[in-house]
Structure formats: structure tokens, C-alpha cells
Amino acid sequence: MPEKHRHYLDSMYWLSEACEMGPNVVTLVELVMERRSFIEQNYRSIRGILSLQDKYSPKRFDAACKRAILIGEHAHNYPSIASILKHMKEREEPQSAPPPVIDYKNIWGGTYYKNNPSG
Numbered sequence: 001m002p003e004k005h006r007h008y009l010d011s012m013y014w015l016s017e018a019c020e021m022g023p024n025v026v027t028l029v030e031l032v033m034e035r036r037s038f039i040e041q042n043y044r045s046i047r048g049i050l051s052l053q054d055k056y057s058p059k060r061f062d063a064a065c066k067r068a069i070l071i072g073e074h075a076h077n078y079p080s081i082a083s084i085l086k087h088m089k090e091r092e093e094p095q096s097a098p099p100p101v102i103d104y105k106n107i108w109g110g111t112y113y114k115n116n117p118s119g
Contacts, residue, residue, distance in 0.1 A: 011039055014046050021053050022062030028069055032076050048078040056085050063090035 011033060018029040028049070032042050053061045064084040068075040070093070075081070084090050 014043065014050070017050055018046075021050070021058055022065070024062045024066040024069060025050070025053075028065040028076060028081075031069065031073070035073070035076070045077060049081055052078070052081060052085060060085060060090055066090070067092075 014029055014033075015026060018026040029046055032046055032049070033039050036042055049065075052064075056064070064081050067084050067090050068081050071080070075084075
């Protein structure tokens, strides 16, 4: 790799770039860096995510990163953040779905085991 491009292989370079964009961007970049055991594998992903800042305002981009963090690890990637920005979802809080209610006759539940210790 040419000498002038070697700074791209330094995690501090990517963190300093993210610092200029907002605190949620920094947090997201750190989370992406932790994803794989070899940090260098994540640099391309980080570069793609940070490139979205060219198309959107810093405020919207930071808010989209915050939403991606709240959604979870599966949203810490370029397509998810691009979709959040495209559909203006960064303004909404992510909704957590209530757990499904399981109502089957063959499920005994906790009270059965309390009353019948032998199981």
C-alpha cells in the first residue's frame, strides 16, 4: 500500500473522522470496530457509513447513527443507516414489539412446577 494511504489502516484515523461528525457517529464507529477480531476488516464498512455524511446534514446523520445504535447490532451497517436516512426514520424512536403471548393448552407454566415439585 502506498505510504500516503497507510493512515487509512489506523483506527485513530477513523475515530477522528467520526469525532467531527458527532458523538453518536463515534459510538457507532467504535461498535463496528468491535464487531470482528481483526479491526482492519471493518474499515471498509466504516468508510461506507461515513460517506453517507456527504449526502445528509451532520445533524440528520448523527441522529441516524443514534437510531442504528438503539435498534441493535444488525443495524450497524451502511444499508441500514442509508435506509434510515432515506426514509427519514432518524426522527422516530425505534419501537420495541411486545413479546408474543403464548396460549397453548399443553404449556403448564410456572405455577404447575411450584405446585408439583417432582415435575
